[in-house]
Amino acid sequence: MVVFGIDLVLLIPALMISATPVLLAAIGEAIVEKSGVLNLGVEGMMIIGAVIGFIIAVNTQIPIYGFLCAAIAGALLSIIFAVLTQFMMSNQVATGLGLTMVGLGLSALIGKPYEGIKSPTLTKFEIPFLSDIPILGPMFFSHDAIVYLSILVVAVVALIVNKTRWGLVLRAVGENQEAAHALGYKVVRIRFIAIMFGGAMAGLGGAYISLARVPQWTEGMTAGAGWIALALVVFASWKPWRVLIGAYLFGGITVLQLNLQAIGVAIPVEILSMSPYLVTIVVLVGISLFGHHTAPGSLARPFHASQ
Amino acid sequence: MAEVLLQLNGISKSFPGVKANENISFEINSGEIHALLGENGAGKSTLVKMIYGLMQPDSGNMKLVSENFRPSEPSKARQSGIAMVFQHFSLFDALNVAENIALGMENPPKINDLSQKIETVSKSYGLPLDPKRLVGQLSAGERQRVEIIRCLLQNPKLLIMDEPTSVLTPNEVTTLFETLLRLKKEGKSILYISHKLEEIREICDFATILRNGEKVGSCTPKNTSAKKIGEMMVGKSFSSPSRKNRTFGEELIKVSNLSVHSKDFFGTSLSNINFSVRVGEILGIGGVAGNGQDEFLGALSGETKTSPKTITLLDRHIGHLRPNQRRELGLRAAPEERLGHAAAPAMSLVENTLMTSHSKDVIDKWGIINFKNISTKTSRIVSEFDVRTPTLDNTAASLSGGNLQKFVIGREILEKPKVFVVNQPTWGVDAAAAAFIRQSILNLASQKSAVIVISQDLDELFEICDTFAVLTNGYMSRIYELGHLSSEDVGLLMGGSDLDLDSHAQT
Numbered sequence: 001m002v003v004f005g006i007d008l009v010l011l012i013p014a015l016m017i018s019a020t021p022v023l024l025a026a027i028g029e030a031i032v033e034k035s036g037v038l039n040l041g042v043e044g045m046m047i048i049g050a051v052i053g054f055i056i057a058v059n060t061q062i063p064i065y066g067f068l069c070a071a072i073a074g075a076l077l078s079i080i081f082a083v084l085t086q087f088m089m090s091n092q093v094a095t096g097l098g099l100t101m102v103g104l105g106l107s108a109l110i111g112k113p114y115e116g117i118k119s120p121t122l123t124k125f126e127i128p129f130l131s132d133i134p135i136l137g138p139m140f141f142s143h144d145a146i147v148y149l150s151i152l153v154v155a156v157v158a159l160i161v162n163k164t165r166w167g168l169v170l171r172a173v174g175e176n177q178e179a180a181h182a183l184g185y186k187v188v189r190i191r192f193i194a195i196m197f198g199g200a201m202a203g204l205g206g207a208y209i210s211l212a213r214v215p216q217w218t219e220g221m222t223a224g225a226g227w228i229a230l231a232l233v234v235f236a237s238w239k240p241w242r243v244l245i246g247a248y249l250f251g252g253i254t255v256l257q258l259n260l261q262a263i264g265v266a267i268p269v270e271i272l273s274m275s276p277y278l279v280t281i282v283v284l285v286g287i288s289l290f291g292h293h294t295a296p297g298s299l300a301r302p303f304h305a306s307q
Numbered sequence: 308m309a310e311v312l313l314q315l316n317g318i319s320k321s322f323p324g325v326k327a328n329e330n331i332s333f334e335i336n337s338g339e340i341h342a343l344l345g346e347n348g349a350g351k352s353t354l355v356k357m358i359y360g361l362m363q364p365d366s367g368n369m370k371l372v373s374e375n376f377r378p379s380e381p382s383k384a385r386q387s388g389i390a391m392v393f394q395h396f397s398l399f400d401a402l403n404v405a406e407n408i409a410l411g412m413e414n415p416p417k418i419n420d421l422s423q424k425i426e427t428v429s430k431s432y433g434l435p436l437d438p439k440r441l442v443g444q445l446s447a448g449e450r451q452r453v454e455i456i457r458c459l460l461q462n463p464k465l466l467i468m469d470e471p472t473s474v475l476t477p478n479e480v481t482t483l484f485e486t487l488l489r490l491k492k493e494g495k496s497i498l499y500i501s502h503k504l505e506e507i508r509e510i511c512d513f514a515t516i517l518r519n520g521e522k523v524g525s526c527t528p529k530n531t532s533a534k535k536i537g538e539m540m541v542g543k544s545f546s547s548p549s550r551k552n553r554t555f556g557e558e559l560i561k562v563s564n565l566s567v568h569s570k571d572f573f574g575t576s577l578s579n580i581n582f583s584v585r586v587g588e589i590l591g592i593g594g595v596a597g598n599g600q601d602e603f604l605g606a607l608s609g610e611t612k613t614s615p616k617t618i619t620l621l622d623r624h625i626g627h628l629r630p631n632q633r634r635e636l637g638l639r640a641a642p643e644e645r646l647g648h649a650a651a652p653a654m655s656l657v658e659n660t661l662m663t664s665h666s667k668d669v670i671d672k673w674g675i676i677n678f679k680n681i682s683t684k685t686s687r688i689v690s691e692f693d694v695r696t697p698t699l700d701n702t703a704a705s706l707s708g709g710n711l712q713k714f715v716i717g718r719e720i721l722e723k724p725k726v727f728v729v730n731q732p733t734w735g736v737d738a739a740a741a742a743f744i745r746q747s748i749l750n751l752a753s754q755k756s757a758v759i760v761i762s763q764d765l766d767e768l769f770e771i772c773d774t775f776a777v778l779t780n781g782y783m784s785r786i787y788e789l790g791h792l793s794s795e796d797v798g799l800l801m802g803g804s805d806l807d808l809d810s811h812a813q814t
Contacts, residue, residue, distance in 0.1 A: 165409070172399050172410050179397040183411050184360065184381030297401060 005263035011255065012139045016147055017213060019251025021046065021205040021222075023150045025229035026236070026243045027157055028201025033233055034161065035194035036174035036298035040096025041081055043226025044103020045074040045199050046206035051107040053207025054217045057119050066119070067146065067207050074203020075196045077103060082195040085302070086188045092300050100226065108219045119215045122146065146208050151244070153201070158240035170194065174296035177303045187303050202226065224273075231280040237287070237294040250276040311373070312337040312496050313358070313465055318367035320353055327353040330367070331522045333515045335465065340487060340497045342507045342528060344540055345517035346737045351500050354517070355467055358498070359391045360384035372464075385413050390458035391467040397454065400443030400573065404453055407442050411457040429456050432486055443573045447474035447595055448482075455486065466490065467498045472506055474763065476595050477798035484510050502540065502738070504533040518542050541738055550749050550771065556586030559757040560638070560726045561619040567606050569781075575599040577606065580783045582776065584726065584757040589748065591772030591789065592761040594801055596731075599781040600761050601643065604730045607759070608640035609633045620726065631665055637725030639663065641715050643734065643761075645708065649715040652704035656696060659703050660685040660718055684721075692717030693743060709740035716744050720751050727751060730761040745771050765797060779803045 002008070025042050032039050049070035057066030081099050084090040122144035131141040161167035173180045173190050181187050209225065210217050228250060235250075236242035253272045260267055287294065313335045320328040328350045335341045345351045356362045358369065360378030369376045371387055378384035381391075398407055405422045409415040416424065422438035429436040434452040442453060451471060458466055468487075472480045487497055487510060501507055507514060508528045516524045516539045524539045561583040569576045577599050584590045594600065605611040607618070609630035617626040620638055628636070642648040650659045661669065661681050668680050685699050692713045696706055703711055712733070719727060732748065733741035749771055752758050761778075762768050768775060768789070775792060777784045777800040784800050 165415070168402075168406055168410060171402065172406075175399040175401050179393075179399060180410075182361065182381075182393055182397045184385075185410075294401075297399075 006259045009135060009138050011259055013143065014255045015248060015252030016143060018255045019247045020147050020150050021208045021213065022225050022229050022232065022251035023244060023247035024153065024205035024208065025202040025226060026232040026247055027154050027240060028198035029229055030233045030236065030238055030240060030243050031157060031170070032194050032198035033299060034174045034238055034296055035170055035191045036177055036296050036301065037085065037191050037195055038092050038096065038300040039078065039081055039099070039195060039198055040093060040230065041078070041099025041103065042202050042229050043222055043224070044100035045077050045202035046209070046226045047107040047220070047222045048077050048103045049074040049203030049206030050210040050222060051111040051217060052203070054111070054119055054210040055114055057211055058114060058117055061120050063120050063122050063211050066211050067204060070203040070207030071200040072203070074206065075200040078195050078199025082192045086191055089302050089304060092302070104220060111217050111219065114217045115219070117216065119211050119217070121215050122212055144212060146204070146212060154240050154244045161240060171296070174298055177298040177301065181303070181305055187305070202229070205229070228276045231276045235276070235280045235283050237283070238296065250279070310337055311335070312371070313376070314370040316368050316370070318354065318357065318364045318369070320357060320362065320364050326520050328364070329520050331517070333522065333525065335496050335498060337464070337496050338491055338494045339513060340491055340499055340511045342511035342514035343498055343500045343517065344502065344507065344514050344536065346502060346540055349517040350520040351517055352469070355391070355469065355498070355500060358384065359389060359467060382413055385461060388464035389467065390461055390463035390465070392451065392454040392458055392469065392471060394469040394473065398442050398450055401441065403439055403441050404436055405438035407453055408457040408460065412461055424460065425456060428459060432459065432489070433482065434486065447597060448476065448479040451475065451483070463495065465496045465498060467500070469500045471499070472501070472503065474596060476801045477794060478802060480506070504536050508533060516540055537738070549746070553587040553753050555588050556755065558583045558585050559621060560584050563617060563619070565606055565613060565617045567602050567611055567613065569602050574602060575781045577602050577781045582783065582786055584759060586755050586757060587752055588774060589752045589758045589760060589772045590786065591768035591775045592759065592778055593765060593768055593775060593797060594763070594778040596763055598778045600730055600778060602781070603778060604640055604642055604728060604761060607638070607728045608642070634663060634665070638728070639719040639722060639724035639726070640728040641719050641730065641732070643730040645711045645715055646704060650703035650711060653702055655700045655702055656689070656714060657682050657685045657699050659714070660688065663718060664722065688714060688717040688721055691721065692747070709736040712736050713740055713744060716747060720747055723754070724756060726757045726759070728759045728761070732760060732762065733764065733767060765794065777801050
């Protein structure tokens with residue numbers, strides 16, 4: 001199926017693969033922000049996930065162990081953020097930025113011996129019957145397990161946030177921390193769990209870059225994916241399904257750019273890589289102009305149960 | 308006599324540096340409306356938080372139906388049949404009514420079943436609610452309904468109400484009291500926290516009075532005079548403000564066709580407001596919060612600019628001027644929110660004085676601040692307005708509400724404004740400080756200034772104002788001479804209807 005000289009059967013799977021890291025990180029961050037916490041350390045947690053996942057996968061030759069350890073590593077790194085911001089009341093913006101710096105530096109240090117090695121990759125998981133459908137089959141139903149997992153995570157998160165009591169409490173804590181506390185909900189504990197979930201998802205997303213998208217380790221290889229994830233959460237106005245749409249729109253920008261070049265449309269790559277941020281700014285302006293009240297009310301506000 | 312529902316024995320609670328509650332004992336009977344009275348900082352909230360499980364007492368014990376009771380968290384208290392209607396901070400603007408109610412329940416049913424239950428229960432108590440509406444779009448009275456219905460759905464034995472009438476119109480207060488009396492008839496007990504003596508005398512069976520964390524007395528409010536209860540609360544008698552006879556002079560400020568579109572999603576836009584205030588006159592603007600008061604103050608102070616001719620100060624069109632330009636011309640304002648709007652919380656008093664003071668003696672022509680002069684100015688505010696602070700370098704946030712309010716009001720009044728606009732001058736301020744602030748507003752008016760007081764406290768407006776108008780949903784009523792209005796008239800005005808009192812209307 002060829003549209004404007006681009007073969008969609010090749011493009012769509014490539015888009016999905018290149019969007020998966022951002023999607024995982026963004027859905028994690030969406031939960032963190034829903035709970036009222038702004039963690040700008042996504043990039044740092046992703047790259048730690050990337051390097052830890054790579055090291056474990058190379059040493060065990062089992063990619064799934066790599067992914068598992070990457071999620072744990074991301075969550076562990078986020079615990080530093082959680083302790084600093086939730087117990088020691090440090091500024092969330094500064095702490096998050098610091099976390100990104102730490103992640104980038106630490107990953108460069110421990111990843112040094114692994115540069116230039118190829119990692120074992122995931123096998124494609126062809127869904128029986130569905131993958132045999134012509135055109136649609138190769139487009140949507142023959143990916144590796146993590147791609148399916150990322151969509152499943154979005155579905156589960158959407159279900160939990162919108163339909164369960166757990167999600168209601170999460171939204172309540174992010175919306176008005178004093179009220180949630182007054183009703184007896186454990187604001188700090190809930191935020192701690194949300195931050196760890198965000199860390200785990202960022203770690204998983206990072207590992208997908210080093211184990212599936214590129215299959216090797218290079219310093220700083222996340223290359224701003226964490227920042228795109230942060231922008232996407234705002235673009236999606238904190239709604240899980242919109243995170244998925246946003247990730248597929250912007251996560252695959254580089255793939256799209258190559259294809260556009262191939263057919264002779266020369267949009268500079270810089271313009272395309274700017275687009276998620278530009279669109280995010282437009283969305284933010286839209287939110288404040290048309291007053292649609294979607295940002296969690298207590299976002300980035302410190303909470304201490306002393307009142 | 309009815310049986311005892313909740314018994315408190317020698318409850319004490321301290322925080323670093325403060326004894327919030329000391330050795331407090333009293334009993335609440337079932338089917339009783341029990342008042343807990345006291346000034347701000349008397350320890351009412353701390354005590355109630357311990358009953359509701361948000362804090363635990365350091366010593367002493369509680370008994371609920373003669374069983375030991377020591378809730379470790381609110382859900383335990385709720386399970387034991389205690390429910391609480393908060394004054395602030397317990398609703399979520401971005402969630403709908405049903406979700407808000409579900410959050411305050413132990414085992415809420417499915418949201419659809421709950422919605423149905425909310426509709427039936429709220430209707431049966433005469434407090435109709437639409438479970439699907441966003442709480443941020445509700446009026447203060449409706450928000451309180453949400454809290455009350457949330458409590459009632461759990462079928463509590465004891466309902467704690469923290470200053471429930473402070474945000475209600477007189478009509479809404481009547482509805483609330485009907486609900487409370489009905490609950491009492493059903494055998495439920497109510498712990499009613501307030502500092503409004505008249506309403507306590509109207510509805511409560513018994514009152515416990517706290518001062519400085521200790522129980523100082525108890526009484527049957529119906530048989531005790533408001534003055535006597537007031538003295539127990541405050542511990543001393545204080546004079547109520549005296550109004551000197553003032554004559555009104557020329558028109559100082561005139562507002563014509565003022566319309567402001569609110570930028571806040573949950574705000575109220577102003578529609579075509581017209582009025583004027585004369586030298587020596589105090590105009591009171593009544594109405595429930597959220598009816599455009601903040602937007603009104605913003606338009607007068609200059610935070611919101613309008614076209615030049617909408618506001619005229621002494622024959623000069625100033626609608627387009629910025630706040631500082633208006634201050635120079637003698638129009639000053641004190642907004643409602645002390646911390647964050649009137650004063651910067653983390654900055655010192657000296658720096659906060661500088662915020663609204665830009666005269667030559669404070670900042671020279673090169674833009675250099677003269678800290679000596681600004682400190683002198685600050686110490687004048689502190690001494691003349693009785694602001695209790697250890698030093699002038701203390702941050703605004705470290706002052707108690709009453710002291711900070713005296714500072715904010717003093718800062719503006721000492722600049723001798725021609726026109727002074729103040730929103731909620733005594734909100735959350737103790738009685739002594741409130742009396743002081745009211746007196747300073749009266750004094751300012753007698754020094755040939757015009758004052759506009761926006762307040763939800765009708766007693767306050769009746770006490771100090773000469774003329775009166777109401778803001779309802781962004782519209783302003785006509786201006787009436789206060790002496791000719793009864794509180795029923797005011798209630799009607801707040802409901803949005805115009806009175807047929809042409810002869811009293813100001814021309």
